Amino acid sequence: xxKLIINILLxxxxxxxxFLQSNFFNWFTISRVMPNLFVIFVLFIGLFSNRIMGxxxxxxxxxxxxxxxxxxxxxxxxxxxxxxxxAATFDKxxxxxxxxxxxxxxxxxxxxxxVIVYILNYIVLGTNVEIVNFIRILAIEIIYNLIIVxxxxxxxxxxxxxxxxxxxxxxxxxxxx
Amino acid sequence: xxxxKKAEIAxxxxxxxxxILIVIFSNADSQISFLENVASKLVMPVQNGLxxxxxxxxxxxxxxxxxxxxxxxxxxLKQKNSELEQSLRELENIRSENETLKEYxxxxxxxxxxxxxxxxxxxxxxxxxxxxxxINVGSDDGIxxxxxxxxxxxxxxxxISVTSNTAKVRTIVDxxxxxxxxxxxxxxxxxxxxxxxxxxxxxxxYIPDDDGIIQGDSxxxxxxxxxxxxxxxxxxxxxxxxxxxxTDRYAIVQTAxxxxxxDTVLVITNN
Numbered sequence: 001x002x003k004l005i006i007n008i009l010l011x012x013x014x015x016x017x018x019f020l021q022s023n024f025f026n027w028f029t030i031s032r033v034m035p036n037l038f039v040i041f042v043l044f045i046g047l048f049s050n051r052i053m054g055x056x057x058x059x060x061x062x063x064x065x066x067x068x069x070x071x072x073x074x075x076x077x078x079x080x081x082x083x084x085x086x087a088a089t090f091d092k093x094x095x096x097x098x099x100x101x102x103x104x105x106x107x108x109x110x111x112x113x114x115v116i117v118y119i120l121n122y123i124v125l126g127t128n129v130e131i132v133n134f135i136r137i138l139a140i141e142i143i144y145n146l147i148i149v150x151x152x153x154x155x156x157x158x159x160x161x162x163x164x165x166x167x168x169x170x171x172x173x174x175x176x177x
Numbered sequence: 178x179x180x181x182k183k184a185e186i187a188x189x190x191x192x193x194x195x196x197i198l199i200v201i202f203s204n205a206d207s208q209i210s211f212l213e214n215v216a217s218k219l220v221m222p223v224q225n226g227l228x229x230x231x232x233x234x235x236x237x238x239x240x241x242x243x244x245x246x247x248x249x250x251x252x253x254l255k256q257k258n259s260e261l262e263q264s265l266r267e268l269e270n271i272r273s274e275n276e277t278l279k280e281y282x283x284x285x286x287x288x289x290x291x292x293x294x295x296x297x298x299x300x301x302x303x304x305x306x307x308x309x310x311x312i313n314v315g316s317d318d319g320i321x322x323x324x325x326x327x328x329x330x331x332x333x334x335x336x337i338s339v340t341s342n343t344a345k346v347r348t349i350v351d352x353x354x355x356x357x358x359x360x361x362x363x364x365x366x367x368x369x370x371x372x373x374x375x376x377x378x379x380x381x382x383y384i385p386d387d388d389g390i391i392q393g394d395s396x397x398x399x400x401x402x403x404x405x406x407x408x409x410x411x412x413x414x415x416x417x418x419x420x421x422x423x424t425d426r427y428a429i430v431q432t433a434x435x436x437x438x439x440d441t442v443l444v445i446t447n448n
Binding site (some may be wrong): 134 | 200300351
């Protein structure tokens, strides 16, 4: 029952993030660059629940984005699916109790996601390669994502441990030492 | 990272303030009026209060006289004010409707030779690397893939997918877009590609080797490629960038359409 409620809340959050991303952050930009809240969200799900949840949410959210606004189905789905998969790996190797560690994970996730999507876009759609501009936008996007994580970290931690207790049980040693 | 809760909250508040400042200063041009608004909202209540106090202290002898009359008058004025506000709102609605209709009319007159369907932009891409838009007309309105989309000032893009009541449009500034164009003066062919660099600029490739291209030249579609009809205005040459290898030299084309402010388009249904 609790898992069902968690999943309903995650789905509602997905819609809230979509509307924030397509309306508010379309306007509230740094040098016309938006953050990518979906990368943070999928990373958060993968970190605090399990690998399957991370991958499923990543692929489903990515596929919805591809369908609603993307040009080719599968590009965002692949990118976010990989982030969901990597999140579980991050969880095994790093502690989530530090804001700095979460920030490093977000940095890595944003970098990996955008590079994958850019390469896939180049292969599938034949986009023009502009390395310098890509790096400039990516750098601003990473900084923006990091600022958002600094702001949202307490909320992420609180909600995250609620999800973790449900999916992994509350007998995880790393939380007590 | 933070030792106690208060420090953590202070850290978050400071981060939010820094984020707002970064956003404002990084988009300085467009945010000036926003900044003015914020400043005036901060200052004006204090200013009003001080003015009120000053008036009171300066001994306005009529201030305390006939309070009842003033109250009645105040009520009447409030009533009138709400009526006026109501009619103002109605007028605002009529005016915005009128503007939209005029815009449609202008567009239809300008491209009279084409059969067109007007549409609103209902969604923009949420990625920093692609620039597609979604419009509020679809297959139910007769929209099909590859139809050309234009705006009052010029070319916008083409339809890449359609649902029953929406259509996805790849704009010409998207990085996977290439448009075959020609220069209006020399009729030389060039290819305009979308770029990540600017919101409303294109990179013109394969430009002629001779000096047949000059700043300010008008660029329009050449009709080659099978998607865009010939003669639709794309923009004008902003600058020519020379490289060591002459075949690599390119020009920056400023698009006629301002993609930042674009909200109404026309879909050409008889390409």
